Amino acid sequence: MARSENKESAGPTTRLVAGMARRMRARKGWTQEQLGDRIGFTASAVSAMETCAQPASDAMLVQLEAALGDGLGLFEQAREYVRLDKYPAQFKNYALLExxxxxxxxxATLVVHGLFQTEEYARALIGGGYPPLPEHRVEELVEARMARRALFEREPVALIEVVLEESVLRRTIGSEEIMRGQMRHLAGCARQRNVTLQVLPLDAGLSGEYAGARGGMELVETPEHDRLVYLEMQGESLLIKDPAKVSALTQRYARIRAQALDRRESLGLIEQLAGEQR
Known part of the structure; x- marks a missing residue:
């Protein structure tokens, strides 16, 4: 259920969409119930969107474009930015870069990276976090996280490498059934030509060297060929642009990757773990 406090915290794009929808609906002489009938939502859902009590979902924006857009593409263009409004504050600046x-x-050192999570895994992870979130906020965050997976289908194609700690694969989130689905999804991702997925095994430190000791990181190459590093921990984030620091972290990442299993071994381990989930 939408909450009144959302009206105060709603982001600028959410407010803009609400105002556009309200004015364009009034211009056509429709009530909220009549608009709802046309787009497949209840009058209360339309009201919640127009008052910013509940941001428009991706599905609602698609239907608003069809019903109210008049071929201008305004609601379609707003989809990406409404999604940004739903992300946690520390992630918003990075989301567009990604x-x-x-x-x-x-x-990724603790849980499956967000780009590779299934909907069920994401819902269990977000819903089980602390402090507890209301159900509607959990669903907003799950929807926003799933929307990030559009990156895998984008043109031009993005090249994605991910190293997962083996402990990430063995940590049950939600249930064994959810983990089985997550392992199968990871295996499917690992077979994509633009994805390299490797697992850093639990015994990686037996050689006396463990490059991953300082935690997770995300290295980004922008369309302008700039290289940045994004770090996040305990609800705080840091975007590093200094070339010397980016270089040092890039070298550390290369060492982590070198200590990981190769692609074929990693896929074999993931498939084995999927089979072990009962």
């Missing part, structure tokens, strides 16, 4: 990146080099 979606436009030429290349991503990712290292």
């Amino acid at each position: 979606q436009k990146a030429l290349g991503l080099h990712l290292y």
Whole structure:
């Protein structure tokens, strides 16, 4: 259920869409119920969108474009930015960089990276976090996280590398059934030509060297060929642009990748773990 406090915290694009929809509906002489009938939503859902109590979903924006857009594409264009309004504050600045990146080099140490999560895994992870979130906020965040996967289908194609700690694969989130689905999804991702997925095994430190000790990171190559590093921990984030620091972290990432299993071994381990989930 939408909450009144959302009206105060709604982002600028959410407010803009609400105002556009309200004025364009009034211009056509429709009530909220009549608009709802045309787009497949209840009058209360339309009201929640127009008052910013609940941001428009991707599905609602598609239907608003068809019903109210008059061929201008305003609601279609707003989809990306409404989605940004739904992200946590520390992630918003990075989200656009991620979606436009030429290349991503990712290292995930605690849970499956958000780009590779299934909907069920994401819902269990977000819904089980602390502090607890209301159900409608969990669903907003799940929807926004799933929308990030459009990067895999984008043209021009993005080249994506990800190194996952083996402990990430063995940590059950939600249920064994959810983990089985997550493992199968990872295996499918690993077979895509633009994706390189490797697993850093639990015994990686037996040689006396463990390059991943300082935590996860995300290396980004922008369309302008700039290289940046994004770090996030405990609800705080840092975007590093200094070339010397980016270079040092890039070299560390290369060492992490070198200590990981190769692509074929990693896929074999993921398939094995999928089979072990009962």
